[in-house]
Amino acid sequence: MRTPPRFLPALHRLLALGCLLFSIATHASAPDSGELRLHDQAGRMQSLASLDTDVEYHVSGLVAEVQVRQQFRNTGKHWLEGDYLLPLPAGAAVHSMALDIGERRIVADIKARDAARKVFEQARAGGRKAALIEADSGNLFRTAVTNVAPGEAVTIVLHYWQRVDYRSGEFSLRFPLTFTPRYHMQTGARPDDTGIATPRLFADDGAAAPLRTHIAVWLDAGVPLADVGSPSHAIVSERQGDSWSIHLRDDSVLPDRDFVLRWSPQPQTQPNVASFSQDIDGAHYAMLMLLPPQQQTQRLPRELILVIDTSGSMGGESIRQARAALDLALSRLQPGDRFNVVEFNSILDPWRAQAVAATPEAVQQARAWVSQLQAEGGTEMEPALRFALSGHAPSGYVRQVLFATDGAVDNPNGLMQLIDQRLGDSRLFPVGIGSAPNAQFLQAAARHGRGSETLITDTGTLTASMLQLLAKLDHPALHDLHVDWPAGSEAYPRELPDLYLGEPLLVTAKLPQRVAKVQVHGKLTDREWTAPMDLSTPAAAAGLDRLWAQSRIADLEDQLARGGDAKELAAEITRTALAAHLVSRYTSLVAADTTPARSAAAALKHAQVPNVMPSGTHFAGILAAGDARFAQTATPAELELWLALLALLLAALAWRMQRAAR
Known part of the structure; x- marks a missing residue:
């Protein structure tokens, strides 16, 4: 029997009270940013591991090379292994990783995912230091390190390429410092065994930021700039000749939001056509940017x-x-x-x-x-x-x-x-x-x-x-777009999107030979549209080979999402990723030392460094919705007991109210 409407407000107040008390208790003991706390047998919290992150961008035109340094510090008394969920920009082509131990550097190999995990597990069991980077889901990557001695720090250094965004007269790049907890959908999702089984831990957005998250950008836009700024963080920018040096104003920032950087060219240098090329290992790569006509057509209903x-x-x-x-x-x-x-x-x-x-x-x-x-x-x-x-x-x-x-x-x-x-x-x-x-x-x-x-x-x-x-x-799209690439070319995206006012066409291609010109075709509302693209003197750009490979992998994954042959597509994704040295859902980077550091007699503890809850997100609201698993170890043992008793009390009160309403 349903609870009568007159009792619903009371029930809602009881539930809200429970969520509020849980939120306050968890907030009061949440771990700091980049710091994992576990409890000893007496319920006292102990900090076991911490993490510093440094991000360094080198931007040239529409391509950016990025280095991310993550330093894991074992501040506990036991040997430790730790892992961390690292969000990266959509489309990031992660291609290299190294493990720094003091003055030594161990360079990672790219392997099929299961083979990489096997190397990591063998190193863990043998007491050897090792690091692993593998795709989790979407733009999330898991970085793991094992056999870190008490008081020791090790550093994982990874590199990736990404494409710079350009639309409506403005360039931009984005680096996610955390991520919104993912909800496990009951419908609309195909099961996927590629995600990491480790629970995802979050500190709330009230945590302090004792650790340094540093971001620096060296920007060569290729055109004179009218403005450089960030809507997300306070920055310091300095012009150095034709380039710009940009960094965060504060050495210590809470990683609770995406870092966004934007720059605008001077009005007379607004680009409408740009082409870039790279020749490597006998292959030819090109990237095109073309703005559609800036017409003001009649608004359609x-x-x-x-x-x-x-x-x-x-x-x-x-x-x-x-x-x-x-x-x-x-x-x-x-x-x-x-x-x-x-x-x-x-x-x-x-x-x-x-x-x-x-x-x-x-x-x-x-x-x-x-x-x-x-x-x-x-x-x-x-x-x-x-x-x-x-x-x-x-x-x-x-x-x-x-x-x-x-x-x-x-x-x-x-x-x-x-x-x-x-x-x-x-x-x-x-x-x-x-x-x-x-x-x-x-x-x-x-x-x-x-x-x-x-x-x-x-x-x-x-x-x-x-x-x-x-x-x-308000303006009709430029639709049915296609480029007349030479025979044997592979260009992505394979299906070009509709374009609206201020949006560029961006295509990455692998060509069988260099060409001087291609034609771009499309349809406006009332007529056909054609534009030539001159490729005779494209700007040289590194990283196009890996950006092309990443685009190809995205296309293959789209085919998976559309119900394509899973076995065949997985094999093709693996081949593409291994050839380009890229992390994908089927390939990982792994670095393992050859010399044992931990004896078999020494115990090894596991710790997951929590991500910070995105700014403005309600901690209790997400918990009630089941959108994420939070660090259950962030609440003292005595408080957990009181919260459990409170939950039982609330359940009993709700049951009594339902009985009285019958």
Whole structure:
């Protein structure tokens, strides 16, 4: 029998009280950033391991080479092994790793994942120092190190290449310092055995930052710059000739949000065409950037479907940003448009059963409905995507789906299949919300949805970012794009996306021979469109071979998500990754010392260094939603007992109230 409505507020207050007390208790004893604490038998907390991170960027045009140094320090009394989940930018091509022990450096080999794990396990059992880097899920990588002596520090140094983003006249790069906890979807996800079984630990966002997280950027944009800045962190920038030196203002920052750097060229040097090349081992690689025509065509009426994620991971500042973004989108609807709004968490809750005309009354009602939405529950995206993509716009309308979310899902293959199957004439535009959104998922959803992603990590940029997105959607896309590469070329992405105002076409290709020119073809609303690309004097750029290989791996994984032959595609991903020396879901980097350091008699303890909860995320809200596993060892033993007793008391009170209501 259901509890009568008059008792629901009391039950809600009891549950809220339990969550609040748990949150306060856990917050009071949460580990500091980059520090793992375990309990001894008396319940006292002991710090066992800590981590410093240094990130160094070298940016040349549209390509960046990045070095990440992670120093693990064993501050305990026992031999230790530790691991840490490292988020990297979407599309990062991780190609080298070394283990530094004092003055010695051990360079890692690339191996199939199982073979790399076997090398690591053998080194662990033999008392030898070793380090392992393997893909976890999406843009998460697991770094592990073993046999670190008491008082000793070892350093893992990894390198990767990434592509610089350019859109609407601005360059940018992003380095994630933490990640939003992933929700284990009940629907819409295909099982995947490539993730790491280790629970993911989080410190809350109130933790202090005693450790140094340092980021430095050496920037050679290739054009004179009008502005360099960061919306996420305080920076110090200094011009040095044609280049710039940039670093964080503070030596110690809490790693609770993505680091974002942006730079704008002077107006007279805004690029509309750029090409880069690399010749290596007899192969020819090229990368093209081309902006579509900057035309102001007549605005077409639209059917706009606004989807908002109200799961627990969207609590705090994220849900406020999402509500504001949707309110702005609603306010810009014009007479003749159609729209609907959809909320989802553990359940689907559309505002209307189908899209309605954008009358002033309907828009006002929808804005009021959005303003009262709160974050709670899980992140069940499959029903929301299915509903949003199920409609069809009337003739003459463009159908656009804006999907505001932090992307906190752990296994999106089923969602990509759903987008492929049901996209039809819709276009999907994910809007990433929060201080550390899942950019890998958002980019994949935009690629499958033939739209583009927008990441909003700072409240100060929300209005500008949304206005830029909405203005872009006012203009018809350049669609049916293709490049007439020479026969035998392999270019990615294989299926070129639709482009909107201010968005460039970016393609990476492996060519059988050098060519002087290629043609790019597409369709505007009212006519065919063609543009020549001159490749006779492209700028030289290192790393294109690995960026191309990473793009090929992404294409193969898209085929996996679409239900392709798993065995055949896994073998091809493995071959591509091994040839390019890249970490993938099937390949890992492993470095192992040859000399034993720990005797067989000495015990080895395991420690996982927690990531910091993203800024603005509600600690208790995510815990209640089941979006993450937190460091259960962060709560003293006596307090855990009291919390357990409180939970039993609350359950008993709820049972008594239900009995009384019958």
